Amino acid sequence: MQRIITPRTLKGFRDYPPHVMIPRERIMETARRVYRSYGYAPIDTPALEYLEILAGKGGEESDKQLYQFQDHGERWVALRFDLTVPLARFIAQHFAELGTPFKRYHLATVWRGENTQRGRYREFMQCDFDTVGTRSVEADIETALVIHDLLRAIGFEGFRIYVNNRKILNGLLDVLGLRDRAVPILRSLDKSAKIGLDGVVQEMQAAAGLTEAQARQVVGLTSLRGENAEVLHGLEGLVRGSPLGEEGVAELRDLLKAVEAAARPECFRIDASIARGLDYYTGTIYETFLDALPGIGSVCSGGRYDNLAALFTRQELPGVGASLGLDRLLAAMEELGMIEGVQTPAPAFLPYFVPQRRNEYLRLAAVLRAAGLGVEFFPEPKKLSQQLKYADRRGHRVAILLGEDEFQSGRCLLKDLKTGQQIEVPLQDDAAEIIAQLRRMLD
RNA sequence: GUGGCUGUAGCUCAAUUGGUUAGAGUACCAGACUGUGGAUCUGGGUGUUGGGGGUUCGAGUCCCCUCAGCCACCCCA
Incomplete structure (x- = not known):
């Protein structure tokens, strides 16, 4: 020892x-x-x-x-x-x-x-x-x-x-x-x-x-x-x-x-x-x-x-x-209470749920980052509930929910982690709509 | 550097004026709810009682040293 x-x-x-x-x-x-x-x-x-x-x-x-x-x-x-x-x-x-x-x-x-x-x-x-x-x-x-x-x-x-x-x-x-x-x-x-x-x-x-x-x-x-x-x-x-x-x-x-x-x-x-x-x-x-x-x-x-x-x-x-x-x-x-107890510098969180789609998640994250948005991609395809719990505790503000259903229908869900509200946004190659909505939600 | 106060799980505190395996809440971890967090439930103690030495049959409780934090002086951000 x-x-x-x-x-x-x-x-x-x-x-x-x-x-x-x-x-x-x-x-x-x-x-x-x-x-x-x-x-x-x-x-x-x-x-x-x-x-x-x-x-x-x-x-x-x-x-x-x-x-x-x-x-x-x-x-x-x-x-x-x-x-x-x-x-x-x-x-x-x-x-x-x-x-x-x-x-x-x-x-x-x-x-x-x-x-x-x-x-x-x-x-x-x-x-x-x-x-x-x-x-x-x-x-x-x-x-x-x-x-x-x-x-x-x-x-x-x-x-x-x-x-x-x-x-x-x-x-x-x-x-x-x-x-x-x-x-x-x-x-x-x-x-x-x-x-x-x-x-x-x-x-x-x-x-x-x-x-x-x-x-x-x-x-x-x-x-x-x-x-x-x-x-x-x-x-x-x-x-x-x-x-x-x-x-x-x-x-x-x-x-x-x-x-x-x-x-x-x-x-x-x-x-x-x-x-x-x-x-x-x-x-x-x-x-x-x-x-x-x-x-x-x-x-x-x-x-x-x-x-x-x-x-x-x-x-x-x-x-x-x-x-x-x-x-x-x-x-x-x-x-004076001017400091919020956030433990992450990235406002957006991208849960990882379909392992076969990994590279598509990575590509979406890259496009969002190129637009200046901080995005954290979870490294393991764990249960969504656990990933959201993690995101909540870290202080991420928006989760980008993207599972097999969404890939199929060409849409994803943006969930505001403070209010719980979520909106449906089309998936596009340039992610233009996601970027616009994220910016609006993070303002 | 000088003087004073404090020190028990991550946090807030308990432990019958020394008595045997150090507890509780909260937080945390795992799970229940097989694609929706903050709720509830179940399971887990995660601790060299800051560290070292001494007194004692026995120390978280007493003594000494040390380390750290806070307060005052000093100085300054």
């Missing part, structure tokens, strides 16, 4: 059975389609990079989460932690052939050795898109529009894209003489939704060494609420005297005017309290929340950065982009 190895998966790593993978792939396909519609081109990079490429890019915290080890050639290597650092390396390496602006999307798995929690894993998928090599606000605008189109294409109506601009925050900090403590201050500010404004004030004193008065001034920025125009007006007053801050407000105003013209205006809101954890953002920042499930956090976030590839090249590469949080979004859709 051979010893049985317990089948198991590592902490934070998951299997994806069909009913999980089907909606997952659907969202990925939607993301690719939307990105492509704006001209973003696909790239891929290796999962494994030299450690020195990936280490030290996101602070000590992310270094601790980096999966790193020596390979068989004793090189120090690491699994990619995100798709942004590999993008920087990629562009620095291939800059000459790419030309700018360079727009790319990248859907790929990344790894982080952090502690797990619901919706947080050690292996997960990121769906990034970025425009590199331009400082123009038009690229910021387009980024917001992509997020908007993407959520709508996935099937969301109620969502808010919160926008902000790091220049406003930094400008205010300049005015207050606190710019050198920007990082801990922003980190505290980012928590305002969770710990409240008083909590933020306290944490700023503790973590960044501000006086209470200074903290109150910073927080004042984020207490601005209301219509975008009012908030802009308020921000303008707060950053007066800081050229950087004024520039940030002007950019934000310009961006909002543009997106409100090109997309649904109610989807965009200014929120001066969002800061994003990452240090490298320098301009526009985006976070997206679902109206129905704000508690789940941002499902699509990003921002503008000034110098993406500074570590890899002297060439200055400003850019802007965002990333769809696929796993978080799927968790939300699951909770």
Whole structure:
């Protein structure tokens, strides 16, 4: 007897059975389609990079989460932690052939050795898109529009894209003489939704060494609420005297005017309290929340950065982009009942009942597939009741009933597996009528 | 990484404060209804009680370690 190895998966790593993978792939396909519609081109990079490429890019915290080890050639290597650092390396390496602006999307798995929690894993998928090599606000605008189109294409109506601009925050900090403590201050500010404004004030004193008065001034920025125009007006007053801050407000105003013209205006809101954890953002920042499930956090976030590839090249590469949080979004859709438990990607099912007619079944299935219809042909001529039971459980929507009687009379039956209704359709060489009826039933 | 909670068939849970072959519903598989699924009926337990070790005459119940899940911190998608 051979010893049985317990089948198991590592902490934070998951299997994806069909009913999980089907909606997952659907969202990925939607993301690719939307990105492509704006001209973003696909790239891929290796999962494994030299450690020195990936280490030290996101602070000590992310270094601790980096999966790193020596390979068989004793090189120090690491699994990619995100798709942004590999993008920087990629562009620095291939800059000459790419030309700018360079727009790319990248859907790929990344790894982080952090502690797990619901919706947080050690292996997960990121769906990034970025425009590199331009400082123009038009690229910021387009980024917001992509997020908007993407959520709508996935099937969301109620969502808010919160926008902000790091220049406003930094400008205010300049005015207050606190710019050198920007990082801990922003980190505290980012928590305002969770710990409240008083909590933020306290944490700023503790973590960044501000006086209470200074903290109150910073927080004042984020207490601005209301219509975008009012908030802009308020921000303008707060950053007066800081050229950087004024520039940030002007950019934000310009961006909002543009997106409100090109997309649904109610989807965009200014929120001066969002800061994003990452240090490298320098301009526009985006976070997206679902109206129905704000508690789940941002499902699509990003921002503008000034110098993406500074570590890899002297060439200055400003850019802007965002990333769809696929796993978080799927968790939300699951909770909102937006995912049907289908276990088959093929809507039509063709039971196999007359063995002598096998090749005719195969031919019909081929014609339907050529017309773009997904058809599963059952591999054994088992009893019809068992085949229909199988089709029902898998979630097929229509069964094409075709037995000896139908072959004789030149007709087949299309059975809707949800309602049980069936219609009679003529069998033709080009299956034109079957195709038309199937399309109608699957709409 | 730190702290806390949890862990019994695929799923939801039982098992008299340690007592002998671990049960139920549901799901699943096979069949009844010989060309119509979701219903009903019949049959099947499918489990190293997450894993390992210890205490004990005896452990699903107690102790230790480990693995995994959840929650908080941290950070973030």
